[in-house]
Amino acid sequence: MKKNLYSRREFVKQNSLAGIGAAFSMSMPPAFLAVNAGETSVPAIMGGNPVRNQPWPVWPLWKPGEDEDQLLSSIRSGVWSRANIVDEFEKKWAETVGSKRCLATVNGTNALIAALAQYDIGGGDEVIIPPYTFIATAQAVLMTGAMPVFADTDPETFQMDPEGIEAKITPRTRAILPVHILGLPSDMVRIMEIAKKHNLVVIEDACQSWLAEIGHKQTGTFGDAGCYSFQNSKNIPIGEAGAIVSDDEEFMDRCHSYHNYGNPFGTTVGDVGAGTVMLGTKLRITEYQAAIGLAQIKRLGEQTDKRWENGEYLKSRIGRIPGIIPYKLYPNVTKAAFHLFPFRYKKEEFKGLSRADFMRAMSAEGVPCMGGYRPLNKMAYLAHAFNTKNFKRMYSAEMLDYKRYMEQNQCHRNDQLCEEAVWLFHNILLAEKRDMDDIFNAIEKIHLNAEKIKNRT
Numbered sequence: 001m002k003k004n005l006y007s008r009r010e011f012v013k014q015n016s017l018a019g020i021g022a023a024f025s026m027s028m029p030p031a032f033l034a035v036n037a038g039e040t041s042v043p044a045i046m047g048g049n050p051v052r053n054q055p056w057p058v059w060p061l062w063k064p065g066e067d068e069d070q071l072l073s074s075i076r077s078g079v080w081s082r083a084n085i086v087d088e089f090e091k092k093w094a095e096t097v098g099s100k101r102c103l104a105t106v107n108g109t110n111a112l113i114a115a116l117a118q119y120d121i122g123g124g125d126e127v128i129i130p131p132y133t134f135i136a137t138a139q140a141v142l143m144t145g146a147m148p149v150f151a152d153t154d155p156e157t158f159q160m161d162p163e164g165i166e167a168k169i170t171p172r173t174r175a176i177l178p179v180h181i182l183g184l185p186s187d188m189v190r191i192m193e194i195a196k197k198h199n200l201v202v203i204e205d206a207c208q209s210w211l212a213e214i215g216h217k218q219t220g221t222f223g224d225a226g227c228y229s230f231q232n233s234k235n236i237p238i239g240e241a242g243a244i245v246s247d248d249e250e251f252m253d254r255c256h257s258y259h260n261y262g263n264p265f266g267t268t269v270g271d272v273g274a275g276t277v278m279l280g281t282k283l284r285i286t287e288y289q290a291a292i293g294l295a296q297i298k299r300l301g302e303q304t305d306k307r308w309e310n311g312e313y314l315k316s317r318i319g320r321i322p323g324i325i326p327y328k329l330y331p332n333v334t335k336a337a338f339h340l341f342p343f344r345y346k347k348e349e350f351k352g353l354s355r356a357d358f359m360r361a362m363s364a365e366g367v368p369c370m371g372g373y374r375p376l377n378k379m380a381y382l383a384h385a386f387n388t389k390n391f392k393r394m395y396s397a398e399m400l401d402y403k404r405y406m407e408q409n410q411c412h413r414n415d416q417l418c419e420e421a422v423w424l425f426h427n428i429l430l431a432e433k434r435d436m437d438d439i440f441n442a443i444e445k446i447h448l449n450a451e452k453i454k455n456r457t
């Protein structure tokens with residue numbers, strides 16, 4: 001199959017050089033000439049041969065021989081509720097990210113809620129969040145009773161723009177919740193400066209960002225606490241699980257107590273024999289989840305380096321195609337984790353071919369991609385939350401005026417980003433460097449054939 005692929009490419013290459021290659025040499029840099037797909041080739045969406053007909057690496061990854069010893073012995077032991085393996089997992093994750101402590105939780109959403117709750121963030125408080133994130137970020141804030149306030153996105157980096165944060169601070173603001181969205185680090189240095197100046201708590205949503213670094217320090221370790229997700233699609237897949245990390249021992253003791261019905265833990269103790277000491281819930285993970293997690297963490301470093309290398313290579317290649325604008329990193333970033341690989345698609349440079357059709361054409365060429373988030377500041381869950389009994393008791397009618405809220409929380413740059421973004425899933429970056437060229441070739445083929453694809457019947 002591979003042999004066929006190459007010979008077909010060779011054929012197309014010859015054709016394109018002899019044919020329309022010359023016309024392109026006038027306006028394109030030389031690298032653009034090394035194309036495999038010319039106008040003579042038929043887009044796969046119109047019945048042509050796809051650029052790629054091999055599968056991408058599977059996700060999640062599970063290697064029975066290497067991964068199962070601890071998992072099987074935990075299952076066979078009958079010790080399934082939280083015990084030694086969960087302790088081991090927490091110790092391992094704290095070490096891995098460079099934090100003093102780690103607490104494993106049932107998921108990332110509840111890691112965020114637990115962390116916010118330990119800073120007594122709740123009814124009447126405001127928490128600044130980006131609109132370009134997974135829904136769980138906003139829901140976590142609402143679940144504490146606090147009000148999410150949206151600060152606009154920098155479309156170049158896909159991250160919350162520090163420039164817009166200060167204008168959103170009011171006397172009610174208690175915390176900033178930056179999200180290292182897509183696994184690309186947010187501008188933590190500037191966000192920490194702003195937080196310090198205004199005496200705000202910072203909880204990092206690192207639920208897509210494992211081992212990403214700013215100045216060789218990991219995301220999740222800049223703020224008062226960092227939260228992670230190990231849901232099945234994430235770069236550490238456990239099915240469901242999450243974690244909180246922090247260097248603050250007392251905070252971590254409170255988190256531990258909270259995750260275990262409020263029972264005493266460490267410094268969180270009441271009078272001897274007083275029983276349960278604080279408000280809490282139940283967020284513990286099982287021993288077998290921790291065993292799966294430990295198996296996944298073993299290969300995380302190598303996988304992250306590969307995604308980072310392939311991501312930067314792919315960026316350097318596709319960035320040359322008109323209308324494709326890859327992510328930008330802040331200058332102090334030393335590693336990105338790439339839960340997703342993002343770029344912006346400018347249809348003006350593709351003869352007006354819609355993003356939806358571009359993505360359909362990409363999938364047909366063997367490179368599946370997604371359009372990403374819709375604006376989180378414009379969805380019905382907000383009105384629903386404002387209409388709950390709790391919110392009506394905690395906030396004035398003015399603060400719950402939905403129209404007013406919507407006006408104050410407009411994020412125009414984010415709206416546009418949501419129209420233009422295209423994502424590749426992180427498993428694609430686990431392929432080899434030469435496989436990244438397939439992605440370049442697919443985009444370029446669509447670029448060359450944009451008019452034809454747009455007008456297809």
Ligand SMILES: *Cc1c(COP(=O)(O)O)cnc(C)c1O
Nearest residue numbers: 107108109134136207208229231
């Ligand atoms: C996945 C995710 C979460 C929530 O994690 P779960 O484990 O699914 O609860 C929170 N924030 C972001 C940015 C995420 O991607």
